[in-house]
Amino acid sequence: MEHKDLSLKLKVWRQKNSKDNGHFESYDVKGISTEMSFLEMFDVLNERLINEGQDPIAFDHDCREGICGMCSMYINGRPHGPWHGTTTCQLHMRAFKDGDTIVVEPWRAGAFPVIKDLTVDRTALDRIIQSGGYISVNTGNAQDANAIPIPKHNADKSFAAATCIGCGACVAACKNSSAMLFLSAKVAQFAYLPQGQAERETRVIDMVDQMDKEGFGSCTNTGACEAECPKEISISNIAALNKEYTLAKLKAEN
DSSP: OOOOEEEEEEEEEEOSSTTSOOEEEEEEEEEEETTSBHHHHHHHHHHHHHHTTOOOOOOOOSOSSSSSOOOOOEETTEETOSSTTOOGGGOBGGGSOTTOEEEEEOOOOTTSOEEETTEEOOHHHHHHHHHHOOOOOOOSSOOOGGGSOOOHHHHHHHHHHHTOOOOOHHHHHSTTOBOHHHHHHHHHHHHTSGGGSTTHHHHHHHHHHHHHHTTOBOOOOOOHHHHHOTTOOOTHHHHHHHHHHHHHHHHHHO
16 A cells, blocks of 8 residues: 655644743644654654754653543544544544645643643643542452452443543533543442442542532533543443432432
8 A cells, every 4th residue: 555645734732831822833744654643743843843943842642552641632623633532642644635734722621721832731630530539448469350249231331431541532522621521431430330339429529529629611411522532431421420429419418
């Protein structure tokens, strides 16, 4: 198969810090292989900028394997770009055509202040986890799996929720910047398992309270979060979260 190099125009958001107004800057990039990942294309551009004595574009990344969730970019109006169920680092340049203009922005949410350029502060999600995303178990050797009977449908739902990588694409996709899909996945992965029962009521109350403190918006069930989630987390988890929260509050008040 013949691999064609691309010439592209990038419109990239540049912002010095959270207090700077920010602006778009245009860059022409040439000789971009269709086999490059989107982040590798940025590496090529940054190497050129550094050689020219300019400030490179700041962006987040770590594993580049679709696991860590750090590669948060808004590409042509979509979190993580045009491919469904894909992180930015796993988006390849064959998704674009020669001569395309690509607009790249950071996540847009009040709870995610811009640190620099395309890098945002997503520690609000970490604080939600710290408020209740844990279980009380004895440390030491793991128990034999057969010693803890768990219905398969519960295990399947828990594992499906646990695939959330906390990238924040759901927040970026939501018109209200809601973190409900993220939160519901983190609550669900424990709620369906016996190990998560000790903190079941306090967990959901504390995590919802922390989410509200962080300034995330309300969920209006448009489904944009599920559509843009790179791990395809189901919004059925949000319905389960609402049930968990209602029951926990009723129990706490009695």
